[in-house]
Each structure stands twice: as C-alpha cells, then as structure tokens.
Amino acid sequence: MHNKLLLATAMVIIPLLGFSQFLQNKATFTHADTLRGSDNARRKWWNVLHYAITVNPDFDSKTIQGKVTIQYAVVKPVNTMQVDLQQPLEVDSIVHQKRSISFIRTDNVIFIKNLPVHRLGAHDSITVYYHGKPREAVRPPWDGGWIWKTDFLNRPWMTVACQGLGASVWYPCKDYQGDEPDNGATLTIIAPDTLMAVGNGRLIYSGKTSFNKKKYTWQVVNPINNYDIIPYIGKYVNKKDTLMGANGLLTLQYWVLDYDSSIAWQQFKQVKPMLRAFEYWFGPYPFYEDGYQLVQAPYLGMEHQSAVAYGNHFKNGYLGRDLSGTGWGLRWDFIIIHESGHEWFGNSITTKDVADMWVHEGFTNYSETLFTEYYYGKEAGTDYNLGSRKNIVNDKPIIGPYGVNKEGSSDMYYKGSALIHSIRHSMHNDVLFRIILRGLNKVFYHQTVTTAQIENYINQYAGFNYQYVFNQYLRTTQIPVFEYAVDSMKHSIRYRWSNCLSQFNLPLSLWNENGMQIKIYPTTQWKIITVQQNQIGLFNQTLIERLYYVQTKLLCYNH
Structure with missing residues (x-):
C-alpha cells in the first residue's frame, strides 16, 4: 500500500514528464557540476572502449560489492584521469597493468594522476574495485538510485534507475553522456540462486559461484549509454519470440515476475506492431545484434537499451490514463510505445550533453503520434498530438545550460513533439518527412550528437532553413x-x-x-x-x- 501511495503521489506531482529523471532545479552551479557535466581535460584525452562490470548486491544490508574494468583508447597525451563514482560508495583499490595505483577522491570524483603517458591511439585499461551502500531511489524513475523492493510474494526484487542522476551512482565510469563504450559492455550479476538476474543484450554465461549464489553475464556489443546499463534481479520467467524485421530476424525476449506471466504475454503482443511501425518511420531497429528485451521493473519504466524497463501494470495508456485526453492513448500501452521509441532516439542517437535532451524526448514523444497515425490514420495522430499540447507549461527554454549536467524544461517532451509536428506540416511532404527521420537514424546511427547537428540535418534536407523556428521553440518560451x-x-x-x-x-x-x-x-x-x-x-x-x-x-x- 505504501508503494501504491507513493506512485499515486508521483502521478499527481509529475504526471506528464515521461521517464527521464529531471535534475534538481539550480540557480547557480558549482565546480562539482562542471566536473560532472563537462568534457574536461581529464576526460577528453581518453575514449571509452568497453565496460566490464561485476556487481554483487546484498538485499538485506542494501549494499553492493563490485569491480569495473574500463578499457580505453588514448586520444591525447595526458596522464591524469577522472573517473566518477558517487558517494557513499567507496573505492577499495584501482589496478593498472597488474599494479595498484594511487588516486585522490574528491566528493563524487576519482582522480588518477600517475598513469603513464601513452602514444596516441594506444589502448589500455584500469580496474576499479569498490563497495558500499549506494544511494537508494526515493521515487524511481524520477528520483533514482538502487531500488530494493519486494514483490507481492515478499521476494527480493532489485534493480537501478539512474538517468540524469548518472550511472556513477552504482558503478565507476566516465559519467559523461558524450562518450559511450565503442565496443559495448558486459554486466556480470551475482544473485541468489532462487532468483534470475537479467541484463542488457544477451546472456552469454550463467553458473554457480558459491553456496546459494549464481552468476549471470550479459553482453551488449553495440555502444550504450552509461545510464542504460542496468541489472534486474527477481523471480523472473522468460518468453522468447522473433520478428522478421527490416534487417532480418530480430530476437525478442520478455522477462516478468512468475505470477504475472499470463497477463504479461497478452499485453506484450503490442511489441511486434510497435516495432513494425517504428521500423517504417525510423528505419531498422538499431540493435539487432543485441536483440530486443522488455523487462518488468518495480517502477513505471525507462528506456534501458535492449532491456527496456516496464512497469505499467499491463494496462493501456499511462497507468490506464490517456495523457492526450483524446481516447487514442488508450488504444496502446504507453510504456511499450514510448520507452521502445527511445531505442532510436536516445539510445542509438544520443546527445553529448543532457542540455540537449529534447532530441531524445521530443522525437520519442512524437513517436507516439506516429504510432497512432500508422495504425489509426493521420487525423487520429494529429488528434493525439493536439490533445497532448495541453501538457506544455512554457516555464523555461527546452535547452538547458551546457557543461553542468542540467536539462532544460520538461517541455522537451510535448513542446518538442509539437515543434516536430509543426515542421512536418510546414513541409507538407510526408514522403520527405519520413526520409528525414530515417536519414537521421542512418547518419547518426550509434553516435552522440549536438542539437546543432540535428538542426542542420533537418534544415539541409527539408529544403528550408528552420533555424529561427528551432530557436523560437527550443530557446524561448513564447508561443508565436x-x-x-x-x-x-x-x-x-x-x-x-x-x-x-x-x-x-x-x-x-x-x-x-x-x-x-x-x-x-x-x-x-x-x-x-x-x-x-x-x-x-x-x-x-x-x-x-x-x-x-x-x-x-x-x-x-x-x-
């Protein structure tokens, strides 16, 4: 009952923000904000190639032990490295080339100052061993951290939600959105052998580790956002399926708590129609190599790449409500549609700075309009888009301040969608509009981008310079x-x-x-x-x- 009351409160306070964790409003920014949000000299000299994460959570004490091996390539000859790990987690040791190396801890940042200066292009790695009691999520996914819940049968149910807050809330990394691991990541989860541990991508190993414990290793081979790498631990059961998609056979996996399996398999029949619609509008699903997964979570939802978090209680709409007020939003499950839309905008195309998060949320919010249109007609899609605009508040610009890990207005969702809708109808050429959407996903496939790159691409291929239109809707609060x-x-x-x-x-x-x-x-x-x-x-x-x-x-x- 306590959890339900929290959820009901969240729905009243923040009913329309989607599922990014909005960062705390701040009038001024500190040096710590700059360290967290900027591609500073201690970050930009090394490019992340791969994360190998191992985590062993203890449900009773709400603590974790772990290690992370960070493989990187040298871009500039600098020997001071910044690695991020949020307090109260503690670093036990850092190993480089089989030797422990010294480091300095300043708040949520680790500085490693005695690394050898490598030639440009050289590859190297460090391994960070750590432990502690990570920040616990208060109201996930909006106020994130590690989530320690029990299911209706009082069995442990654990996971993480950390967008905005940052992946460094539970593992050491370069917690900067502009640098994804080029070669993907592995996530090894050590869990009670009575439970199942699910991660991103594909399960490549499982086996006993010790008495009452089992180890699961999951792998993604594509670049991935730090905040998308997530463990899910619970009494999961699995259903497998496939879709013959635009790029061939796409594997589908659904993970839900055992007692929810019947209703879940029925609700998840919406996944294939969603994928068909989005492949039509945006191009092929961006992660065929890693597959598509939908994983039940103890909170509403999040766009975790190739392991989308689902907590919509197997209802159509947003927990049974239509956010547009038109009725069209009750024809489909909001979390399946919205969070999966992020696989194209947010996960494949990722903004370098969170200030530009409208690229994630505006296009994904518009994916709801496009899905509605694909199955119910263009007027239905326009009805949905128009109805959703009542949620725009025009409190501040959509684009936030750069370099301090700060998003702009929550209007990035509905106003961002209305901007795209306006440009589309201004063009009055849906063939060209679809070419632009698919072109964005082809040109910026698996890349980190800036708002300027997205604006310039649309301006170039639309045949009209919409720069002042972008400026109006993204950088002011006036309604023309x-x-x-x-x-x-x-x-x-x-x-x-x-x-x-x-x-x-x-x-x-x-x-x-x-x-x-x-x-x-x-x-x-x-x-x-x-x-x-x-x-x-x-x-x-x-x-x-x-x-x-x-x-x-x-x-x-x-x-």
Whole structure:
C-alpha cells in the first residue's frame, strides 16, 4: 500500500514528464557540476572502449560489492584521469597493468594522476574495485538510485534507475553522456540462486559461484549509454519470440515476475506492431545484434537499451490514463510505445550533453503520434498530438545550460513533439518527412550528437532553413501568434507573426480534404496576398492551430 501511495503521489506531482529523471532545479552551479557535466581535460584525452562490470548486491544490508574494468583508447597525451563514482560508495583499490595505483577522491570524483603517458591511439585499461551502500531511489524513475523492493510474494526484487542522476551512482565510469563504450559492455550479476538476474543484450554465461549464489553475464556489443546499463534481479520467467524485421530476424525476449506471466504475454503482443511501425518511420531497429528485451521493473519504466524497463501494470495508456485526453492513448500501452521509441532516439542517437535532451524526448514523444497515425490514420495522430499540447507549461527554454549536467524544461517532451509536428506540416511532404527521420537514424546511427547537428540535418534536407523556428521553440518560451485579416470581397489576406523572435519565419502549409491548398511564408512584417475564393476558407483558426503549435488572432481587415 505504501508503494501504491507513493506512485499515486508521483502521478499527481509529475504526471506528464515521461521517464527521464529531471535534475534538481539550480540557480547557480558549482565546480562539482562542471566536473560532472563537462568534457574536461581529464576526460577528453581518453575514449571509452568497453565496460566490464561485476556487481554483487546484498538485499538485506542494501549494499553492493563490485569491480569495473574500463578499457580505453588514448586520444591525447595526458596522464591524469577522472573517473566518477558517487558517494557513499567507496573505492577499495584501482589496478593498472597488474599494479595498484594511487588516486585522490574528491566528493563524487576519482582522480588518477600517475598513469603513464601513452602514444596516441594506444589502448589500455584500469580496474576499479569498490563497495558500499549506494544511494537508494526515493521515487524511481524520477528520483533514482538502487531500488530494493519486494514483490507481492515478499521476494527480493532489485534493480537501478539512474538517468540524469548518472550511472556513477552504482558503478565507476566516465559519467559523461558524450562518450559511450565503442565496443559495448558486459554486466556480470551475482544473485541468489532462487532468483534470475537479467541484463542488457544477451546472456552469454550463467553458473554457480558459491553456496546459494549464481552468476549471470550479459553482453551488449553495440555502444550504450552509461545510464542504460542496468541489472534486474527477481523471480523472473522468460518468453522468447522473433520478428522478421527490416534487417532480418530480430530476437525478442520478455522477462516478468512468475505470477504475472499470463497477463504479461497478452499485453506484450503490442511489441511486434510497435516495432513494425517504428521500423517504417525510423528505419531498422538499431540493435539487432543485441536483440530486443522488455523487462518488468518495480517502477513505471525507462528506456534501458535492449532491456527496456516496464512497469505499467499491463494496462493501456499511462497507468490506464490517456495523457492526450483524446481516447487514442488508450488504444496502446504507453510504456511499450514510448520507452521502445527511445531505442532510436536516445539510445542509438544520443546527445553529448543532457542540455540537449529534447532530441531524445521530443522525437520519442512524437513517436507516439506516429504510432497512432500508422495504425489509426493521420487525423487520429494529429488528434493525439493536439490533445497532448495541453501538457506544455512554457516555464523555461527546452535547452538547458551546457557543461553542468542540467536539462532544460520538461517541455522537451510535448513542446518538442509539437515543434516536430509543426515542421512536418510546414513541409507538407510526408514522403520527405519520413526520409528525414530515417536519414537521421542512418547518419547518426550509434553516435552522440549536438542539437546543432540535428538542426542542420533537418534544415539541409527539408529544403528550408528552420533555424529561427528551432530557436523560437527550443530557446524561448513564447508561443508565436499568427495574426491575420481576411477581405472576402477582394480575396486578399493580410498576415504576420507576433509574440516571437524578430526573425521567426515558420511557413504555413494549409489544405483541406477537397485538395485545395496554399503555402505562405509569414514573417514579423505584414504581408498581403491575393488568393482564390475557395482558398479563403483555409485560413481557419481551428485548422491552423491543429497543424501548428501557434496561437491565432483574427483581425478586422483595414483597407
């Protein structure tokens, strides 16, 4: 009951934020924030190649023991390395080339100062041994950490949620979003032999380690976000399936608590339709080598790569609610659709700085519109998108401050989606729009990116420079107003943009079911055009606000 009350409270306080852990609002930033959020000199000289993580949690004491071998390549000749590990976890020792090496611990940062200076391109590794009582999640996934729960039969159920908070809350790493391990990671979980341990990717080893303990080693071969590497430990049962997808045979695995298996297998039938829709819009699933997994978790959900966390209680909608208020959101399971959409935007395409997280959340939020459209039609998708806009608060810009591990507004979800919807309809070319989405996933496949790269790609291939449109929606809180007046006698329209940046120039494409259409290029200066009689009806406030995230103001025509 206590857990249910917490969940209900979370739904009231943060019902519409998706599932990233939003970082605490701060007016000023410290040196520690810069160390955490920037690609500083002690980080950028080494490129992570692989993480080999071993963790042994103890449920009764809520402690963990572990070790991590970090393989890296030398990019610059520097010998001071920053590794991140959040307190109160403690470092036991650090080994380099079979020798213990000294280090300095400052808050959540470890500095290793006596590494040999290698030639550029050289490969090396360190192994960090550590232990302690990791931060416990208070309200996962929004306030994360290690999660120590019991299931309905009072059996241990353990996992982690750490996006935003950072993977260094439970294992030492370069806790910087811009550097993913090029060659993937292995996660070895030591768990009670009465339970099953699930990790990302594929199980490559399992076996007894000692009395009442069993070891499971999971492997991903693709680059992966630090916060996506997650252990799940519980009384899991497994169902396997396959999908003949765009890149061949894709393996599917579902892991749920034993007593939920019947309802879960029924609900998880939505996975294949989801994958078909997203492969249509975005291109092939990005991790065929590692497969797709959906894993029941003791919290709502998270986009853990090739091991998506699921906690939506096997209901359609968001815990049985439609966040759009249109009814369309009750046709499908929000967590299956939204968190899986992150496999393309967030996991394959990852932003270097969390300030640019709108790329993850805006496109993934729009994936809900695209899924609805794929199965129920374009008008249904537009209904869903329009209904979701009521959740926009315009409290601050979507893009946050750079270099301090700070996200922008939660509007990155719904306003980011509305931005994409507006650009799409401005183009009025869904074939080209789909080519752009698939092109993003091809060009930036398994890469870390900046907002500028995404903006420039869309501007280049859309055939129009939307830079001032991006600036308006990502970097201000103003909702543009389309002011217009109609002279029906002379068939003329007078219009402009207001309440916006002086250079705002979103084109408006307007059309109806009879094939009538027009495209105009408003600016903040008044323009007058002459139209055909049957085009006047296209200048309709409801139609304009349905297709674009703008407000409209119909004025009297002044001659």
